[in-house]
Amino acid sequence: MENKKGISGSTLKMIAIVTMVIDHIGAAVLARLLMVNGLGELDQTNADAIMQWLSANGALYWTYTIMRMIGRVAFPIFCFLLVEGFLHTHDVKKYAMRLGLFALLSEIPFDLAFSSKILEFNYQNVFFTLFIGLLTMIAYRAVEEKEEWGQAWKVILYILIVAAGMALAYFLKTDYAEKGVFC
Numbered sequence: 001m002e003n004k005k006g007i008s009g010s011t012l013k014m015i016a017i018v019t020m021v022i023d024h025i026g027a028a029v030l031a032r033l034l035m036v037n038g039l040g041e042l043d044q045t046n047a048d049a050i051m052q053w054l055s056a057n058g059a060l061y062w063t064y065t066i067m068r069m070i071g072r073v074a075f076p077i078f079c080f081l082l083v084e085g086f087l088h089t090h091d092v093k094k095y096a097m098r099l100g101l102f103a104l105l106s107e108i109p110f111d112l113a114f115s116s117k118i119l120e121f122n123y124q125n126v127f128f129t130l131f132i133g134l135l136t137m138i139a140y141r142a143v144e145e146k147e148e149w150g151q152a153w154k155v156i157l158y159i160l161i162v163a164a165g166m167a168l169a170y171f172l173k174t175d176y177a178e179k180g181v182f183c
Helices: 009-036 047-071 074-088 092-115 126-144 151-171
Strands: none
Touching (some): 009 092, 092 126, 126 151
């Protein structure tokens, strides 16, 4: 039996989940505390006001910042695992259905945490972005497998597929900063 070195997919998934939870606690809980403590009303052109606010809220602000930094590890890991899953799954359609179902199911707790609504259609959780990425890879592979199509036609379709995936992922997100949540 071959002795494999490195981190397993399961370990990577746990790291991504833990760092995502840390990030979401910072974004959903600590960001609200910062707003309650006056961050939203702070005059950002007044250095004295900023220093005064930081002296009273610095520990909370830096805890929030560190938690959000830790959370930035999650998305690249999830992307890596998505590509690995796409390349190694036996049934990419079932994989896509599971990911899409998880995106739908996780939307309610995500929306409750970030907008205090059961469903918020202006901002979706990251699993929709991953789902769109998976659909983009599936479409790309489908074009790649068409041997009878000319290379020029394939290149045009590749560009359209990638552009459509990027546009769809972009329009699923909105900036919550204007609502006082720093996502």
